[in-house]
Amino acid sequence: NAGVTQTPKFQVLKTGQSMTLQCAQDMNHNSMYWYRQDPGMGLRLIYYSASEGTTDKGEVPNGYNVSRLNKREFSLRLESAAPSQTSVYFCASSDGSQTRGYTFGSGTRLTVV
Amino acid sequence: AQKITQTQPGMFVQEKEAVTLDCTYDTSDQSYGLFWYKQPSSGEMIFLIYQGSYDEQNATEGRYSLNFQKARKSANLVISASQLGDSAMYFCAMREGNRWDTGRRALTFGSGTRLQVQP
Numbered sequence: 001n002a003g004v005t006q007t008p009k010f011q012v013l014k015t016g017q018s019m020t021l022q023c024a025q026d027m028n029h030n031s032m033y034w035y036r037q038d039p040g041m042g043l044r045l046i047y048y049s050a051s052e053g054t055t056d057k058g059e060v061p062n063g064y065n066v067s068r069l070n071k072r073e074f075s076l077r078l079e080s081a082a083p084s085q086t087s088v089y090f091c092a093s094s095d096g097s098q099t100r101g102y103t104f105g106s107g108t109r110l111t112v113v
Numbered sequence: 114a115q116k117i118t119q120t121q122p123g124m125f126v127q128e129k130e131a132v133t134l135d136c137t138y139d140t141s142d143q144s145y146g147l148f149w150y151k152q153p154s155s156g157e158m159i160f161l162i163y164q165g166s167y168d169e170q171n172a173t174e175g176r177y178s179l180n181f182q183k184a185r186k187s188a189n190l191v192i193s194a195s196q197l198g199d200s201a202m203y204f205c206a207m208r209e210g211n212r213w214d215t216g217r218r219a220l221t222f223g224s225g226t227r228l229q230v231q232p
Binding site: 033035041042043045058090092103104107109 | 117119122148156157158160204206219220221222223224225
């Protein structure tokens with residue numbers, strides 16, 4: 001099925017560990033985004049990539065790095081996880097010209113203990 | 114200042130009744146887009162409806178309609194004939210800038226409204 005695929009769906013990390021969240025889309029979209037969602041809050045933008053080869057910081061980039069590996073894939077890396085990074089992470093993509101919104105992955109629930 | 118404000122943390126509605134979820138926004142752009150998403154308890158983000166700032170007609174998608182009042186900077190979601198399956202979190206979001214740009218403009222979300230439909 002066409003869409004945005006995120007892996008893993010669940011992850012528990014110890015403080016200080018590192019990990020990479022993977023995201024891939026098969027809709028040939030130019031733009032991809034990483035958001036985090038904390039309880040009682042909306043989604044906040046961490047990083048985005050307007051096109052292959054470019055990345056930009058969003059509202060809450062501290063503690064994260066990203067890589068736009070190719071047009072399909074956009075990964076989010078936590079170098080040294082902290083309990084404050086416990087959240088649900090969503091990847092999304094868009095082609096910029098459509099009006100029907102952005103396509104979201106199913107999310108990764110990350111717990112840092 | 115918050116760009117998207119949803120002032121109703123929670124709402125209750127009786128099955129088969131209509132409900133309005135409020136959303137106000139703040140932008141200095143002339144061209145922008147407003148979106149509503151539904152997030153059920155399973156967690157996925159489901160696109161519901163879109164309204165462009167230059168669209169003259171209010172957007173409608175089945176039982177969903179968007180009451181767009183540009184001068185008041187409000188974009189309220191109206192759900193008609195509520196169903197039990199409508200119980201979920203609802204998020205209003207905005208993309209600033211022209212829809213034909215490179216997609217550089219990410220969505221900004223409000224804090225959401227939890228809707229509970231009662232039988």
